[in-house]
Amino acid sequence: MGRDYSEVVERLQLYRRAQRKTQKEMSAYLGVTQSHYAKLESGANVISYDCLKTFESNGGDIHFLITGKYSEFGVLDGYMKRCATRDGKLRMHRLMVWAVNLGLALDDRGRERLPETVYRNLRLAQMESDTPWSIWKSIRKLDEITQCQMAEILGINIKRYVRLEKEIIGPDAEILYQLYSGLSYAPYLAIPSANYYLTECDDAWESFSREVRDRLTSLLEQGLELVRSSENKE
Numbered sequence: 001m002g003r004d005y006s007e008v009v010e011r012l013q014l015y016r017r018a019q020r021k022t023q024k025e026m027s028a029y030l031g032v033t034q035s036h037y038a039k040l041e042s043g044a045n046v047i048s049y050d051c052l053k054t055f056e057s058n059g060g061d062i063h064f065l066i067t068g069k070y071s072e073f074g075v076l077d078g079y080m081k082r083c084a085t086r087d088g089k090l091r092m093h094r095l096m097v098w099a100v101n102l103g104l105a106l107d108d109r110g111r112e113r114l115p116e117t118v119y120r121n122l123r124l125a126q127m128e129s130d131t132p133w134s135i136w137k138s139i140r141k142l143d144e145i146t147q148c149q150m151a152e153i154l155g156i157n158i159k160r161y162v163r164l165e166k167e168i169i170g171p172d173a174e175i176l177y178q179l180y181s182g183l184s185y186a187p188y189l190a191i192p193s194a195n196y197y198l199t200e201c202d203d204a205w206e207s208f209s210r211e212v213r214d215r216l217t218s219l220l221e222q223g224l225e226l227v228r229s230s231e232n233k234e
Helices: 003-018 023-030 034-042 049-057 062-067 075-081 086-106 116-130 135-143 147-154 158-165 173-183 199-207 210-233
Strands: none
Touching: 003 034, 003 062, 003 173, 023 034, 023 049, 049 062, 049 173, 062 173, 075 086, 075 199, 086 116, 086 199, 086 210, 116 135, 116 199, 135 147, 135 158, 135 173, 147 158, 147 173
């Protein structure tokens, strides 16, 4: 178990207390026995892929466990949900990044463009759309690293990594933590693969003045109409 995984253990404890749940109640949240949950909270066991999926299906915040930042549904996420196809979501994703950058240019505080992680996630979404690769291989190709290098970043042996990349096994919480801390990819890109991650765009959006948001909303609504029209023709 990696030394940094203790942060995930601490967040699991914090999350339970914030939700005012007992260990027994939280164990049901993750689909395990109370004794097994106690081992998760002590760090004796790593939160498995199946536990994470159950946790998410019960409304749990995986993003908080891995990153320490609460996951929030923003305005821009709503636009993505209104797209029906993968290609439509990708087009809308591109449009939103452009719109937010336009907002940054219009904003009188003169801030620079969005952080590089936004563009990496967009390129990753494009790559996943163009190829049948798993999210893990797509990340490797985007970051130009080998399987051995990826295994080292994730803190696992090469045999286990190959099984992960072939999607024979799923990522546990420690793997997701190493993915985030080592390469800055959000956990929701891998559980399940969402193809997009908009938190930084949403954060920038919320900082805009009402006037700027209104102007950009008009552009996004027009763009969404075009995207949905193209989806209907496909």
